[in-house]
Amino acid sequence: MTVAVVLFTSDLRLHDHPPLRAALAAADEVVPLFVRDPAVHAAGFDAPNRSAFLADCLTDLDRALRERGGRLVVRGGPVAEVVSRVVTECGASEVHMAAGVTTHAHRRERRLRDALATCGAALHLHDAVITAVAPGALTPAGKDHYAVFTPYLRRWSQELLRQVLPAPRAVRVPDEVHGERLPSRDGLSGLSPDLPDGGETAGRARLSRWTRSSLAGYEDGHDDLAGDTTSRLSPYLHFGALSPVEVVQRARAHGGAGAEAFVRQVCWRDFHHQVLAARPDASVQEYRGHRDRWRTEANAADDIAAWREGRTGYPVVDAAMRQLAHEGWMHNRGRLLAAGFLTKTLYVDWRIGARHFLRLLVDGDIANNQLNWQWVAGTGTDTRPHRVLNPVRQGLRFDPTGAYVRRWVPELKNVDERLVHEPWRLPRAERAALDYPDPLMDLADGLARFKRARDRD
Numbered sequence: 514m515t516v517a518v519v520l521f522t523s524d525l526r527l528h529d530h531p532p533l534r535a536a537l538a539a540a541d542e543v544v545p546l547f548v549r550d551p552a553v554h555a556a557g558f559d560a561p562n563r564s565a566f567l568a569d570c571l572t573d574l575d576r577a578l579r580e581r582g583g584r585l586v587v588r589g590g591p592v593a594e595v596v597s598r599v600v601t602e603c604g605a606s607e608v609h610m611a612a613g614v615t616t617h618a619h620r621r622e623r624r625l626r627d628a629l630a631t632c633g634a635a636l637h638l639h640d641a642v643i644t645a646v647a648p649g650a651l652t653p654a655g656k657d658h659y660a661v662f663t664p665y666l667r668r669w670s671q672e673l674l675r676q677v678l679p680a681p682r683a684v685r686v687p688d689e690v691h692g693e694r695l696p697s698r699d700g701l702s703g704l705s706p707d708l709p710d711g712g713e714t715a716g717r718a719r720l721s722r723w724t725r726s727s728l729a730g731y732e733d734g735h736d737d738l739a740g741d742t743t744s745r746l747s748p749y750l751h752f753g754a755l756s757p758v759e760v761v762q763r764a765r766a767h768g769g770a771g772a773e774a775f776v777r778q779v780c781w782r783d784f785h786h787q788v789l790a791a792r793p794d795a796s797v798q799e800y801r802g803h804r805d806r807w808r809t810e811a812n813a814a815d816d817i818a819a820w821r822e823g824r825t826g827y828p829v830v831d832a833a834m835r836q837l838a839h840e841g842w843m844h845n846r847g848r849l850l851a852a853g854f855l856t857k858t859l860y861v862d863w864r865i866g867a868r869h870f871l872r873l874l875v876d877g878d879i880a881n882n883q884l885n886w887q888w889v890a891g892t893g894t895d896t897r898p899h900r901v902l903n904p905v906r907q908g909l910r911f912d913p914t915g916a917y918v919r920r921w922v923p924e925l926k927n928v929d930e931r932l933v934h935e936p937w938r939l940p941r942a943e944r945a946a947l948d949y950p951d952p953l954m955d956l957a958d959g960l961a962r963f964k965r966a967r968d969r970d
C-alpha cells in the first residue's frame with residue numbers, strides 16, 4: 514500500500530487542487546494534513562477574524578473529505594517536524610503542497626525539504642494553486658518580476674491557464690494517522706460582529722450567486738460604495754477555499770465587459786504576489802523610494818487613534834474604517850481612501866495602517882495588503898506615486914447620495930445628501946448638535962505637508 518501526504522496551507526479546498534490530485538494519482542492512500550503552525554501565531558498573523566474564517570474552512574474541508582470516505586488530519590507544531598512525523602507514521606514516500614510566496618512560506622519549504630530528505634520522502638511543490646499564474650512564470654527581459662501592472666496584465670491575459678480540476682470522488686486515509694480536534698469559532702473573542710462564513714461550500718455558493726447576479730454589472734458598479742456589488746470573494750481566495758484559476762475561467766466563460774473588468778482585478782492579486790515572491794522584503798521595506806520622515810506613534814498618536822476609530826471628521830474615511838471594524842472587510846474604494854488619508858494627508862507611516870488592516874481584515878494577506886498599502890503611500894508600484902485622493906471629492910463621486918456614509922456613521926444619518934460629505938459646512942447650530950468631530954486636519958495642510966516631505970526626500 515503506497516501513501517502520500519498532502520499538506521494544505523492557503524489552498525483549503527477540494528475542487529481544482531493540483532497537489533491533492535497528484536497525490537491521489539501517485540498513492541493508494543493519502544493523508545490530507547493541515548498544520549497549526551506556531552510561527553503564524555508568533556508573527557501575530559492569527560488575528561481573531563481570520564482564525565474564525567480559517568476554522569470554518571477547516572471544518573468544511575473535513576466534512577467534504579468525509580463525504581468521500583476520508584477526513585482532515587489537523588496537528589499543531591513546527592511544520593517540518595509535524596510533517597516528518599506523519600510521514601514516518603504512515604510510511605509515505607512523497608509530500609505534495611502548493612508553492613508559497615512569502616518569506617515564511619519559502620522558509621517553511623526549505624525546512625520541510627531538508628527534514629523530509631532525512632526520512633527518505635520527497636517534497637513536490639505545485640505552482641498555480643495559490644495564484645492563477647505562478648509568480649516568476651512571467652518576467653520582462655532581464656528582470657525577475659514585473660514592477661508595472663499594465664504590461665504584466667497584457668502578458669498575464671495571454672497566458673493559457675491550466676484546466677480546472679474536478680474534486681476527487683474518493684479519498685482513502687490510512688487508519689493509523691490521527692489528528693487533533695478541529696479548531697472552531699467557539700471561544701474566539703474580539704471578532705467583528707458581521708463576519709462572513711468561511712469554507713469552500715460558502716465560497717462556491719457565493720461565486721455562483723454573484724456571477725449570476727452582479728458580474729455583468731461589475732465594470733460600472735464596482736466603485737459604488739453603497740451599492741456594494743463587488744464579489745466579496747477575497748477571503749475565500751486568501752484562504753484558497755476558491756481556486757483563482759477556476760474563478761478566472763468561470764468569469765471568462767461568462768464573458769462581457771463586466772467579466773473582463775473583474776478578471777483584471779484578480780490579475781492585480783497575481784501581480785502583487787509576483788512582486789512579493791521576487792522581493793519578499795517588500796512586506797516591510799519600502800519597495801521604491803525611501804521616506805524616513807513618516808509620522809509615527811511617537812508624534813502622531815492622537816491622529817492615528819482617530820483614524821483607527823473612524824473619527825477623523827472626514828465622513829467617507831470614517832465610514833470605511835467603521836465598516837472594517839464591523840465586518841472585518843472593507844470596500845476597495847474605502848481601502849484606497851482610508852489608506853490615502855492616513856499616508857498622504859496625515860503623513861503617517863503606511864506600515865502602521867497596514868498593521869491595523871491586518872489585525873482586522875478577514876482577507877488580510879501579506880502580498881495584497883502590504884503592496885496595496887505601498888501603492889497608495891507612493892512607495893510601491895504606482896506609476897503616479899504622488900497622486901492624492903481627495904476624500905470629499907471621492908465621497909461625492911462614489912457615494913453621491915451619502916448612503917454609504919449614513920450606513921456606517923449614524924451621527925450623520927439625518928444630514929442632507931448635499932452636505933453629508935462636508936458636515937463642517939452645515940449651519941453652526943446644526944453642526945454643533947451633531948456628535949461628530951471636526952476634520953482632524955485641513956486637506957490642503959495635509960497635502961502641503963505631503964508635498965514638502967516629498968520634495969525633501
Ligand code: FAD
Pocket residue numbers: 735743744745746747748750751775778779780781782783785843844845846848849852870874876877878879881882883885886889
Ligand atoms: P472584487 O472587486 O470582487 O475583486 C475580485 C478579486 O480580485 C478580489 O477578491 C481580490 O482577490 C482581487 N482584487 C481586487 N482588487 C485587488 C487589488 N487592488 N489588489 C489585489 N487583489 C485585488 N485584498 C486582499 O485580498 N487582502 C488584503 O489584505 C488587501 N488589503 C488591501 C489594502 C489596501 C490599502 C488596498 C487599497 C487594497 C487591499 N486589497 C486587499 C485589495 C482589494 O481592496 C480587495 O481585494 C477587495 O476589496 C476585496 O473585495 P472583493 O472580493 O469584493 O473584490
